[in-house]
Amino acid sequence: MRAITLTGETDTAGFYAAAAALAQQDVSARDVEWRTLARERDLFAAQDASLAPQRAADADRPPRAFIAATRVMLLHRDPARFALAYRLLHRLKREPNLLQIASDPDVARAGAMAKAVRRDVHKMKAFVRFRALRFSDDTEFFVSWFEPEHHVVAAVAPHFVDRFANMRWSILTPRASAHWDGAALRLAGGATRADAPGDDALEALWRTYFAHIFNPARLNVKAMQLQMPKKYWANLPEAAIIAPLVAGAPARARAMLAAAPRLVAARHACGDPGDRTGGALQGCRRCPLWRDATQAVAGEGPLDAALMIVGEQPGDREDIAGKPFVGPAGRLLDEALARAGVERAKAYVTNAVKHFKFEPRGKQRLHKTPAAAEIDACRHWLDGERALVKPKLILALGASALRGLGLRSASISSLRGSAHALPDATLIATVHPSYLLRLRDEDEKREQWRAFLADLRKAQEALQEL
Amino acid sequence: MPKLETIDKLAILADAAKYDASCASSGAGGRTSRGGRGVGATDGAGICHAYTPDGRCVSLLKILMTNYCMFDCAYCVNRISSNVRRARFTVEEVVALTLDFYKRNYIEGLFLSSGIIRSPDYTMGELVRIAQRLRCDHDFRGYIHLKTIPDADPALLDEAGLYADRLSINIELANADALSQLAPEKSLPAIRKSMGRLRLKIEDAKGERAKSRKAPRYAPSGQSTQMIVGADSARDIDIVGTSALLYANYSLKRVYYSAFSPIPDSSAALPLKAPPLMREHRLYQADWLLRYYGFTVDEIATGAQGGMLDLALDPKTTWALANRALFPVDVNRAPYEMLIRIPGLGVRAAQRIVATRRFHRLRLADLSRLTTSIRKMTPFICAADWRPGALTDEADLAARLKPPARQLDLFAV
Numbered sequence: 001m002r003a004i005t006l007t008g009e010t011d012t013a014g015f016y017a018a019a020a021a022l023a024q025q026d027v028s029a030r031d032v033e034w035r036t037l038a039r040e041r042d043l044f045a046a047q048d049a050s051l052a053p054q055r056a057a058d059a060d061r062p063p064r065a066f067i068a069a070t071r072v073m074l075l076h077r078d079p080a081r082f083a084l085a086y087r088l089l090h091r092l093k094r095e096p097n098l099l100q101i102a103s104d105p106d107v108a109r110a111g112a113m114a115k116a117v118r119r120d121v122h123k124m125k126a127f128v129r130f131r132a133l134r135f136s137d138d139t140e141f142f143v144s145w146f147e148p149e150h151h152v153v154a155a156v157a158p159h160f161v162d163r164f165a166n167m168r169w170s171i172l173t174p175r176a177s178a179h180w181d182g183a184a185l186r187l188a189g190g191a192t193r194a195d196a197p198g199d200d201a202l203e204a205l206w207r208t209y210f211a212h213i214f215n216p217a218r219l220n221v222k223a224m225q226l227q228m229p230k231k232y233w234a235n236l237p238e239a240a241i242i243a244p245l246v247a248g249a250p251a252r253a254r255a256m257l258a259a260a261p262r263l264v265a266a267r268h269a270c271g272d273p274g275d276r277t278g279g280a281l282q283g284c285r286r287c288p289l290w291r292d293a294t295q296a297v298a299g300e301g302p303l304d305a306a307l308m309i310v311g312e313q314p315g316d317r318e319d320i321a322g323k324p325f326v327g328p329a330g331r332l333l334d335e336a337l338a339r340a341g342v343e344r345a346k347a348y349v350t351n352a353v354k355h356f357k358f359e360p361r362g363k364q365r366l367h368k369t370p371a372a373a374e375i376d377a378c379r380h381w382l383d384g385e386r387a388l389v390k391p392k393l394i395l396a397l398g399a400s401a402l403r404g405l406g407l408r409s410a411s412i413s414s415l416r417g418s419a420h421a422l423p424d425a426t427l428i429a430t431v432h433p434s435y436l437l438r439l440r441d442e443d444e445k446r447e448q449w450r451a452f453l454a455d456l457r458k459a460q461e462a463l464q465e466l
Numbered sequence: 467m468p469k470l471e472t473i474d475k476l477a478i479l480a481d482a483a484k485y486d487a488s489c490a491s492s493g494a495g496g497r498t499s500r501g502g503r504g505v506g507a508t509d510g511a512g513i514c515h516a517y518t519p520d521g522r523c524v525s526l527l528k529i530l531m532t533n534y535c536m537f538d539c540a541y542c543v544n545r546i547s548s549n550v551r552r553a554r555f556t557v558e559e560v561v562a563l564t565l566d567f568y569k570r571n572y573i574e575g576l577f578l579s580s581g582i583i584r585s586p587d588y589t590m591g592e593l594v595r596i597a598q599r600l601r602c603d604h605d606f607r608g609y610i611h612l613k614t615i616p617d618a619d620p621a622l623l624d625e626a627g628l629y630a631d632r633l634s635i636n637i638e639l640a641n642a643d644a645l646s647q648l649a650p651e652k653s654l655p656a657i658r659k660s661m662g663r664l665r666l667k668i669e670d671a672k673g674e675r676a677k678s679r680k681a682p683r684y685a686p687s688g689q690s691t692q693m694i695v696g697a698d699s700a701r702d703i704d705i706v707g708t709s710a711l712l713y714a715n716y717s718l719k720r721v722y723y724s725a726f727s728p729i730p731d732s733s734a735a736l737p738l739k740a741p742p743l744m745r746e747h748r749l750y751q752a753d754w755l756l757r758y759y760g761f762t763v764d765e766i767a768t769g770a771q772g773g774m775l776d777l778a779l780d781p782k783t784t785w786a787l788a789n790r791a792l793f794p795v796d797v798n799r800a801p802y803e804m805l806i807r808i809p810g811l812g813v814r815a816a817q818r819i820v821a822t823r824r825f826h827r828l829r830l831a832d833l834s835r836l837t838t839s840i841r842k843m844t845p846f847i848c849a850a851d852w853r854p855g856a857l858t859d860e861a862d863l864a865a866r867l868k869p870p871a872r873q874l875d876l877f878a879v
Contacts, residue, residue: 159509
């Protein structure tokens, strides 16, 4: 039997050095006994932690993966943790994948210990309560008394430095303490409850807040205790009022019921939603697409524009911004129009369908092509825009635009390449820019882009002639 | 009326804020007080500093600036026609409370909301002023969540996001018509437009920051919303559908559900006189299935009767019972996407199964070490030493999986 004595409960560097040497000699875990020096020495171990690794030559340091898997569990208060950790290291020699087998009893136990330590770290971050001391020069010093379950003070202290770097404070616990003077962190030995202040005037306010943010109609003591076990209550100023709050909850809940708002059926009759908006586009209920969309997107541009550009429907960005062609397809259209010499600002830009049709998928919205019935229902609005703007030339982008313009049986491919006469304007048809965005093949993409530009140039020429 | 002390105002304005379910302080990214003048840090995870006897976490100082309100939303305790005691904090009082509580490690920061006084613009302006004072005058680096008012001037919303980690706008109800009836001053299109505006601001600011670290942050913890459950006739599936839409449309971080309490007159036929807490719990489970388990609203609906989620069984189990042909699932072979559909198996445990089974064939005893309980999953899985046989198809499987009836203790008040 070999006895290894570590300098303290948090002497993990000493443990790793000794464990590596033992493993190298293939010493069985059963033949090692792990001891730690008395608790007063903890503070030296903690303070020396930064120097300690030098004691171990690089060659006899345990594998990185082993350190990662045990670094946290070694802070557990269970004296058997060192033996367990060493057993894992020794087994690793013959079972190189051991640490990946989370269901192995040793690995699972080490994992459970690490989880308990992490929980303790988290609870310490949560439940430390500072009390203020005010000195005659009006400066403040904050002191907390806390009782962690495991050896976590040194591990948690930097968290408090991060948030209270410009305060001076001490966190006192039975086995170790952390002190911050505004510039440096000092770890020291344990303290007692009597070393910390007994009260803070702010606690009356804190208890008032705790009492009133509690909803007595939702009393659930079990859920509270699961997260805030009684072992922490002694050092929580709000815990003193938990019992009276619980006892008084039924009466308070009944009082809340008595004072309940009475939901009158309907304060005013709700007519057709279209009525309120005077039948305007935002109140449109001609098809169900309004339901999921943010808003209807009307056309945009001068009302005396010679050119009207008609797309399919607003997309994700357009639905939110309330403007047509401001998303990726819009940017591509802008680029193409600029190359073809068409000024977008002088054109009236709109869509065949005014609401975005999509399918929610996680945090995305997948575009869906509008159905013929939806395009037909929306013709009401497009016809209105045509009558208002009276464009000389209409540029239709894609099949939905054609249908919206009343060309039910025509296709882009049959109309492309030449101008056509509509009752109120000349028509030039081309593909929708989002079609170009969807193409994957680079050659195809280049070819289609050129064809698209050619169509736009044709539109520009036609515009000049009209 | 005698002048109220801060402590009296705190009692009134915390009372008024307790119906807001959110207390999250996560996602703000790394920030510390080192090198600054004040206090505060956020490390992304968020901390619950206390738990009240309703089992809910206290992470933020959650208060209203005032509970005076011009609006008359029928479901709200602060509506103009309600006769609750009223109070209003000064800007200085909110700033001092936040800092004093923070310095004692009671809280992660401030969640500030308000009734509407004078005008939406005036109220929003005051909320922004408090956040600005904390950030600029006191260099406060803890968490700030501002409830924003959809009708306020967009310039104020733009400013709010420069100081706040999170912004939220309450959607209130799943149904637009119910909203216009119960909250005549609110409108769903205005709320959606504001959420859309926030989404674009947040995305654009993220894009700018990706290009340059000097670009200002804008609500780095995103936006969230809250829906009231039980105040109108919306079915669970309508509510889940609304949530799916909100996540997709506006990239919300969270939708919170708040069981309406107490029960309105229109539901007087119901035997329970307390908020429908179990219903709220099931909605949260369904919400999780949407966001982390790859379920669609339609799939969640397959287990729901008449559009309502089963109160006795969680929505994943009801879905599995309605789709038994897909089970049992072999835990040693099934893809991750199928593992997370096993009742009782969570995301973390599924990840551990995938990592472990590369080296080791899993038996039931192994599974019991990887998860908290295997009771619920055994009828739905195969392991190296386990086949459920006829159990998966047993007629009374649903009854067997139901917990003992004492769950309903939650309603006992």
